[in-house]
Amino acid sequence: MDLLEIFENFDTVPAFPALNMIIKWHTKFFEDKLEGTNVNPSELPYIIRIGEQNGELTQKDLSNLFLVSEPVVARTLKNLEKKGFIIRSIDQKNKTRRLISLSSKGFEIREKTLHLEEDWCNSLFKVLSEDEKRKFNEILGILAIESVRNYY
Numbered sequence: 001m002d003l004l005e006i007f008e009n010f011d012t013v014p015a016f017p018a019l020n021m022i023i024k025w026h027t028k029f030f031e032d033k034l035e036g037t038n039v040n041p042s043e044l045p046y047i048i049r050i051g052e053q054n055g056e057l058t059q060k061d062l063s064n065l066f067l068v069s070e071p072v073v074a075r076t077l078k079n080l081e082k083k084g085f086i087i088r089s090i091d092q093k094n095k096t097r098r099l100i101s102l103s104s105k106g107f108e109i110r111e112k113t114l115h116l117e118e119d120w121c122n123s124l125f126k127v128l129s130e131d132e133k134r135k136f137n138e139i140l141g142i143l144a145i146e147s148v149r150n151y152y
Helices: 003-008 015-033 041-052 059-066 070-082 104-125 130-151
Strands: 086-090 098-102
Touching: 015 041, 015 104, 041 059, 041 070, 041 086, 041 098, 041 104, 059 070, 059 098, 070 086, 098 104
Parallel strands: none
Antiparallel strands: 086 098
16 A cells, blocks of 8 residues: 555544645655755755845844754855855944845746745645635634744
8 A cells, every 4th residue: 555545545634744744745846856956945945035035134033034043044054155045245234244145046046946836836736726725825824823822
């Protein structure tokens, strides 16, 4: 019996194992699609977020956004910088801060990632109606906000 058959035998898959499974397959999708690009899936959230606020984020900002320690962020940024995806520069308003921006290579991989994310979502959500997609996203957003509220 293969993995798909095992899950198809359940009436429902509990929420957190289901979310975990989706995340694992999402990661596998990106590993396969980005093979040869010298970027790994764990770096993608950094590339996406840095690109959204290009030149406005610091290492501390990323640590707060991703709920990871500054040493973890520092290690990831060092790798991204070594690979040529990001540039760090001194904040002209506060010389003690280093701002992070994407290089042209970083923007290229960000665009590719955004297109791949759209492909992934389209493939995943093809079994849902437009109304179901809207409701799912609405519920997921509510749960995400509630998870933050429960933490603080």
